[in-house]
Amino acid sequence: MNLLFKISCGLFVLCAKAGKEESGCIINTFLQQTAVPETFSITVNKRNFSHDLVEQSGECVVAILSTETDFETIKRFGMQSGRSVDKFDGIDFKTTSIGIKVPYIKGIMGYFALKVLKTVDMGTHTMFVLSTVENKAFVESGDALTYDYYQNFIKPxxxxxxxxxxxxxxxxxxxxxxxxxxxxxxxxxxxxxxxxxxxxxx
Amino acid sequence: MNLLFKISCGLFVLCAKAGKEESGCIINTFLQQTAVPETFSITVNKRNFSHDLVEQSGECVVAILSTETDFETIKRFGMQSGRSVDKFDGIDFKTTSIGIKVPYIKGIMGYFALKVLKTVDMGTHTMFVLSTVENKAFVESGDALTYDYYQNFIKPxxxxxxxxxxxxxxxxxxxxxxxxxxxxxxxxxxxxxxxxxxxxxx
Missing domain, CATH: 2.20.28.10 (Rubrerythrin, domain 2)
Incomplete structure (x- = not known):
């Protein structure tokens, strides 16, 4: 048994904007770090376009996916680069209070709008420690998507x-x-x- | 809907030792951070005895819980202090290659023996960034315990x-x-x- 696959985590869409550039990517590293004050962390691969946008702007939005998520959403945000395509093209979205778009489609349960407090260099990745500016639920109920559920039931x-x-x-x-x-x-x-x-x- | 409860995470037993003192506690913040090199993070409340043992020794063991975990295991490691009780008293355990005990009971799927690379002050908590020294599975298969599953099916x-x-x-x-x-x-x-x-x- 590969124990690495047994470290539970969720799946999220990280959205970010810097100047006119805007993008999003899939991450599985969103975690609450402390309750007082309420802080969070995300860890993002430095090769991702969204990484650079978060680094430049000091802000981002993390949308929480549910088990209703379609594989198309994972492909859209996770399997192409925001350097070459507009990931929000052709889908509904909302614009959050910090001006960053968040997809408003099936599977998106809501979002946290976040501000970077601290960055920690993790080699291939950067960890951003964040505080909440706003959070909003789009649905009344639903089950959060885990990486495990995605592997077993959503990935073709x-x-x-x-x-x-x-x-x-x-x-x-x-x-x-x-x-x-x-x-x-x-x-x-x-x-x-x-x-x-x-x-x-x- | 409280979105905070929709940030998926697992449940783990953190075990640590410094000198003759040895303890363990329940955490829900074990995450893989990078793949090359293979690094992990845990975030631990500074009030926990296990926090001090990790800080002093620079080492720890994280055991991965399965959905077979009994509430008694959560109570033993999560609802009493290692300052006043020996949490390994009366249960089977293994001693890992770094000399730290890990419970060897129903619900423990295996463990990672880890070395602290970096500490990040998170206010009420400390984040430890870690590399693996050893990992070992105790079982061939099983479903990892998530915090959500614990709340719904294990907590009385x-x-x-x-x-x-x-x-x-x-x-x-x-x-x-x-x-x-x-x-x-x-x-x-x-x-x-x-x-x-x-x-x-x-």
């Missing part, structure tokens, strides 16, 4: 017939599966780890 | 007939219920918040 299962035909590579870090040959400069679209962290599915 | 429900007779106070931070009058110096046995964070159940 690979189809057996294509496994037999196509070369597949699995990211040892996050479990993302790439189909076809793996270029040496490949970066995992989900967790941003390099090709060296992939192994061929036999 | 208050009995309606006693609510009618006895004064009750609920901790606004963690939901712990105290029966009877609340002394002004009362400290929540679960989250260590003071009497001012309790409100009377009507």
């Amino acid at each position: 299962k690979p189809e057996i017939k294509t496994i037999e035909r196509t070369e597949k590579w699995v990211c040892k870090i996050c479990g993302y599966i790439h189909e076809g040959p793996l270029p040496p400069d490949f970066i995992c679209p989900l967790c941003k780890h390099p090709a060296s962290d992939f192994e061929k599915v036999q | 429900k208050p009995e309606i007939k006693t609510i009618e007779r006895t004064e009750k106070w609920v901790c606004k931070i963690c939901g712990y219920i105290h029966e009877g009058p609340l002394p002004p110096d009362f400290i929540c046995p679960l989250c260590k918040h003071p009497a001012s964070d309790f409100e009377k159940v009507q």
